[in-house]
Amino acid sequence: MTHRTASCDCGQLSITVEGEPRGVGVCHCLSCQRRTGSIFATLAGFRGAWSMSGRATEYVRTGDQGAKFRFRFCPVCGSNVFHTEEGFEDRSVSISVGSFADPTFPPPSDSVYDSRRHPWVGLPETVQVWDKDPD
Template sequence: MATRTASCSCGQLQIEVAAEPNGVGICHCLACQRRTGSVFAPVAGFPLPYTVSGRSTVYVRTGDAGCGFVYHFCPVCGTTVFHTEDDVDDEVFVAVGAFADPAFPPPQISVYDCRRHPWVQLPSGTVAFERDPE
């Protein structure tokens, strides 16, 4: 079983997962673009359990389908490290960049492709959805 640790920029907030990701995806929605300051948000879903160390500040956003997304970010440096979703009880979603691992698996899906910047090229084999296929 693989153990991975993701952390914020300053190292104060960390999450440890003890499994391979269930999946890796990219979101191009405008809310994720604003939240990350990037043109997309890569995220990996992991099965429970997970361990968090450090303090986090929480930001809750309601998605298009009405689901609550609970983002945990570092109150010191502001980095979003992970989030949970109100209607998903058995998975945690971790920002891929927080692993600082260039060998991390590539995304399998891309959501909100209707908001993808035209110069962003998806990796070969990535399945793109115009919106979230929930």
């Protein structure tokens, strides 16, 4: 089985997952823009077990539909590496695609909160676009 490891910029915090991502998407919500310091977040979701190495600082945010998301970032370099949804930590994890530092990583298939996408950002025609979060 394929193992993938993502890490922060300084290498202190890392996460390892097995298998291929269940999905890759971009999120244009204002919270992700602030959280990443970019104009969108690019995330890969994985099912099943994951293991973390190093120390993480955590921040919990409540989403639009009431779910609580626990974001983990490096207390040394500040990189935002991954997050889980409370109640689903053992079944699913979402990892910042940039943390894999792999230009061959699969491209996104979905774009959520597209209503907040900066107008000069283009997406591949194959990406399914959602005005808000479809969940």
